[in-house]
Amino acid sequence: MADFQMDPNWLCWDPAPSTPRFTPPPGAVDAHCHVFGPGDVFPYAPERKYTPCDASKEQLFALRDHLGFARNVIVQATCHGADNRALVDALEASEGRARGVATVRDTVTDEELAALDAAGVRGVRFNFVRRLVDPKPDAYYRAIIDRIAPLGWHVVIYFEAADLEERWDFFTSLPTTVVVDHMGRPDVTKPVDGPEFGRFVRLMAEHENVWSKVSCPERLSKSGPPSYDDVVPFARTLVERFPDRVLWGTDWPHPNMTSHMPDDGALVDIIPRIAPSEDLQRRLLVDNPMRLYWGAR
Numbered sequence: 359m360a361d362f363q364m365d366p367n368w369l370c371w372d373p374a375p376s377t378p379r380f381t382p383p384p385g386a387v388d389a390h391c392h393v394f395g396p397g398d399v400f401p402y403a404p405e406r407k408y409t410p411c412d413a414s415k416e417q418l419f420a421l422r423d424h425l426g427f428a429r430n431v432i433v434q435a436t437c438h439g440a441d442n443r444a445l446v447d448a449l450e451a452s453e454g455r456a457r458g459v460a461t462v463r464d465t466v467t468d469e470e471l472a473a474l475d476a477a478g479v480r481g482v483r484f485n486f487v488r489r490l491v492d493p494k495p496d497a498y499y500r501a502i503i504d505r506i507a508p509l510g511w512h513v514v515i516y517f518e519a520a521d522l523e524e525r526w527d528f529f530t531s532l533p534t535t536v537v538v539d540h541m542g543r544p545d546v547t548k549p550v551d552g553p554e555f556g557r558f559v560r561l562m563a564e565h566e567n568v569w570s571k572v573s574c575p576e577r578l579s580k581s582g583p584p585s586y587d588d589v590v591p592f593a594r595t596l597v598e599r600f601p602d603r604v605l606w607g608t609d610w611p612h613p614n615m616t617s618h619m620p621d622d623g624a625l626v627d628i629i630p631r632i633a634p635s636e637d638l639q640r641r642l643l644v645d646n647p648m649r650l651y652w653g654a655r
């Protein structure tokens with residue numbers, strides 16, 4: 359039995375989040391969350407850059423119900439590397455109420471891809487954040503795309519704002535639907551109509567296959583909890599400009615937070631501030647994730 363110790367000073371998820379004042383529409387999807395271990399059942403990957411606090415599927419599903427959501431999209435995190443067993447276990451236990459985004463290597467077999475697909479995986483994640491992974495050359499990712507595109511899967515990319523200029527040609531050449539995590543991690547102390555976020559808006563404006571998760575105010579904010587006021591204009595800009603290509607997620611269990619651990623109920627209460635009408639809320643929380651993760655391929 360593996361005996362994992364979470365990193366020193368690791369902030370564990372909030373065991374008693376508040377009940378949100380905002381009621382998500384029926385069928386709402388938390389489209390960005392993770393399961394971690396438990397490490398003694400699903401060991402963390404040897405190549406990981408952090409060892410988290412365990413966060414099980416049962417705990418995720420309890421949070422889903424507490425926050426008033428119907429479904430989850432569970433995203434493979436780097437602490438599990440390309441070992442998707444914890445993810446698949448959660449998908450299979452979800453009774454069809456969860457879909458997954460996996461991490462695979464370029465050596466993945468067709469049988470492995472078919473098994474992931476049968477479990478409910480609908481995309482792969484490419485992570486370019488250097489504190490989490492050692493990014494690979496573009497050709498490595500292209501080889502994977504050639505394998506997953508026939509399945510109708512999409513690609514989730516996670517990068518820092520500075521990477522967008524450097525990898526622009528690669529990101530804009532991807533042939534599948536591309537979902538960007540956490541709005542491309544803008545520096546929210548810069549103006550929402552300035553050149554840095556302008557580049558991200560241009561990415562979405564010029565490339566209709568690019569979607570964004572309007573998630574992670576707790577990671578991006580400098581003004582802090584519970585209202586995360588400085589992040590709201592960035593997320594709202596994307597929701598209003600691209601209402602059919604945005605997704606929202608809790609990011610539970612909030613790995614690698616160092617400033618504070620968010621109250622998941624307070625995160626849900628930000629939704630009506632970034633999606634002010636019922637129509638925008640329904641597209642963000644129901645229509646868009648259902649089309650991408652539960653729709654016909």
Ligand SMILES: O=C(O)/C=C(\CC(=O)C(=O)O)C(=O)O
Binds near residue numbers: 392436490539612613
């Ligand atoms: O949970 C997230 O989306 C963000 C993460 C963790 C992560 O992406 C990973 O481990 O794969 C982060 O910024 O540390």
